[in-house]
Amino acid sequence: MNRIYLKGQVLEDRPDFISEADDKKRKNFKVMLARYLSTPLPEEKVDIHLNDETFTVHCDELGYFSKWVTTKSSFEEGWHTARFSICDSEGVEQCSRSGKFLIKNETPQFGVISDIDDTILVSHATQLFRKIRLIMTKNSKTRLPFEGVAEFYQQLSHEGKNPLFYVSSSEWNLYDFLDDFFKVRNIPKGPFLLQEFKSGIKDLLFTGGGSHQHKLQKIRRLMDLYPNMHFILIGDNGQLDPLIYHKALIEFKERIKTVYIRKIKKHDAIDPVVIADFEKYKVPLLLIKDTSEAEAHAKAQGWVHS
Template sequence: MANTENTERYLALKKYNPWLWLKLKIKKQLGWIGTPKLIPYRGYANENTIYLTGYLTEDKGLEKPTAKQTTWENAVSMLKRYTSDNLPKVDLKASVGSQQIETRTAENGLFKCELPNSGSFSESQNQWKKYLVKFPEEMIATTKNQSTEGEFLVPGTNHEFAVISDIDDTIIVSHSTQWFRKLWLMLFRNSRTRKPFPGVDTFYQALQQGKSGQNENPFFYVSSSEWNLYDLLDDFCTHNQLPKGVLLLRELEASIFQLRKSGGGNHEHKYEKIKHLFEVYPTMNFILIGDNGQRDPEIYERIATEFPNRVKSIYIRTVRKRKHAERDLEIRLKLEQMGVPFVASATSIEAAKHAAKYGIISPGSVQKIEIDAQKDQENPLTKKVFEKE
């Protein structure tokens, strides 16, 4: 069986769509159909259950980006993320140790499954444990490996809280509310040439370490960016030394026509994912971090209302000061009545000062955050990025 025949066969199982049929026809003629590639995302677990997610798609042929890549190379990489087809209705097997479960990819190529957690949940430090996802027999001959390894988070006992953070316009400049500028960034920048907001990396490291500076608070990144961008966002976080965490992104059919919609929508999925985390970890308190460009303040207020005494603080980056000022003030007053601090500021420094004052991070970490933020602002590359963005 030729390497691409499995891909073609599973693509034929998709719901009929004239555009998809034509795209498949053109890709076949040009020899652009890739071999199947399995991408296991980071999962997470509590005392009872392990939650796993992954993606089966064509191999996009993407390599690790560099700061020297041209704008054309960056654009081609982004277009590959949105033109590669996902593979639906494929039966896979996920396993953790001796436990195994069968799962099937959905129409968008994603699979989700849950396994009983029989492992220890009493380690003081966060544990990243391994799991395997196995290809069906008919695919093994056309792929390099029989299975692909992923990892899942088991939070340790040495934590004071967990952090749930947005990504776009919270840790990275995205211009989510300005589709042309957002599209320009997506097409012509990569994970090495896009920079975090000044000081955000040091602030997040301080949050992970907590008040004592010795904790290991778990991180979850919940974003309206699509799963297609997982590799870019994961590499961005790693390269910029943001705390390793679980990424929970938006489900969207891969299509060049969806590129403009990236990061948009009604964001209800963010509420559902955050609510799920509160339910999965019922004894854990949370810090919520986002921006006021879209719906983060409203979602976080809703969560704080539904889970009283579980939200320690909410930090909002103000990227649109005037448009949402009245809404943000109203939300802040409601949250104050519930005893939940709502801190809106344009920089990480103001958030860090509040966190230090109220025992969320070490007081000594504020100076380091201020110094690093200043260095970020003075960095010629960072200046260039922010001027253009």
Template sequence: MIVRTLSFPFRYAFAKLKKAVGKLGEIKIEPLYAFGNEDRIYVKARVLEAYKQSKPSAKKNSLQNILAALRRYAGSSVPDAKVEVFCLGQKKVVLSDDEGIIECEFDAETSMVKEKHRVGFSLVPESGLIPEKRKSYLDVKQFAKDHPIGVISDIDDTVLISHATDIGKKLWLSVSKNAYTRRPFPGVSEFYKELTDHGKHPVFYVSSSDWNLFDLIKDFLKYRNIPLGPILLQDLHLNLKNIWKSGGGDHLHKLEKIRMLLELYPGMKFYLIGDSGQHDPELYAQVIKECPGRIKSVYIRKVKKYGGERDQLLQELLKYDQSPEMVFVKSTQEAMQHAKEHSFISS
């Protein structure tokens, strides 16, 4: 993310220049998510210059994966592109931002929750922009406000082995592996299937990674047979402060996304899953403080030692009525055993 952030002014200026002189290649719209409740649907996508990316494979070597990573990060986002978004019989025209992101929301109807819907995206024709294909589509994930259970999970060092506390190891894994060769923690697929009752309940992935890793994360979850759900990553929002923080992203964005999910589904109680490597325990404790009774349990994978000061802080934050247990585990099997003992999943 550091290179992505520091190179932003050059990439933005270059994309604007190529658009002005008609030298942009074919443009593609990458749907990111479409989900909501009975009242509203949130939609997000990216507009970027189409680039030929080889499909991930377990047979790819490190050099091939490094070249694929370079292509992923070198791809030009397309700012100021007009996109028509269609959903539930409604149409909106949205302008992409500096990083090519478009987002909007649509009104929904209570009776539609059990029906299947799609959101469509279409590039508005203009000089210098040639669409790769006429329309792109994404299935809408719609859940009732009073749906009983949901799961909110971090990704790095929670689902995906990332070594996020070691910048060198994390960087090497990011560029030398692909979606098929990155490794999950043992037991994650089974645990998440049990918590979601094999797809009956939703799972939301909230991470400080940027949107360039969206395709890798999505393909990884599919390949490893881990329950799929909306993936909420971090927008760049360039400023001088986050240039120097860009190694792991601004983790407060995760807190904002969790608050949004709690507001969107006021009747839903959540399991929160994360790791101790960064700020998940503190963020989740803050959520418990703000929303008593909304969290069923918290599972934190221990990937980094923490001192008594942090433990004392967490104990203070958890001294509230209806506070759930924050369970620190070394393995997914420990978390599953705790969930069985408390009847969160069947034994």
């Protein structure tokens, strides 16, 4: 028996976005705009298919559905496929999509919770015009990760034995972009925990904004879901990651192995109170310029191997 959590959203008139490395800026602009102009469909009934079992769930007012299902099927650890379908009033299937879910290893060494923008993906999130230029003119094939990220995260994953969770202030609008970017750059697959779907040009221009407190809520959910797992937290100092991870430290100090913070802002030091608490609880807090510094520390701890 497996208990599996599945979440999705039903949207109207959302095409499949397929990007290529040689796409023109005009196409990239139109595709990104389309991601923020799709319309959620509320109250739809969605059938979830797992092998020969079917479960039914209803969307909320924003088109979201989520459900814990207990299945008779026995899934091995790793990634598996679920199919989602919508039928008309006569039971005729109108559309169908598939998605992946993760069955984690029963005895991981640790889990990883990582931010995405300016931690993995070069985003210039603190520089509005540079950020917009990247978002609107490039795509998942042409955006760049920070050097060494893919190799380091592969080592942390340890061939999939340690789960990686990506907690980001990017919206669900960007899920397909992020999923493709991770594939192209060979960054280990992991569940994305993103901000709620937004609609409109203003939301596109200010993507990734807000209080970022949803990150702490999602970290709490992961801690509750896996009460025996310890975590490595990875973020950057471009926005509020040090403060959010500090709050996580206060609540879960015995379960955080270390925190790596990529230095994006040159002159933005971490609050001395934050540093003092990390020292008090003997949890390493490393402000790094390059991924190689985090990798060297993780190797010294025996958490990763070349």
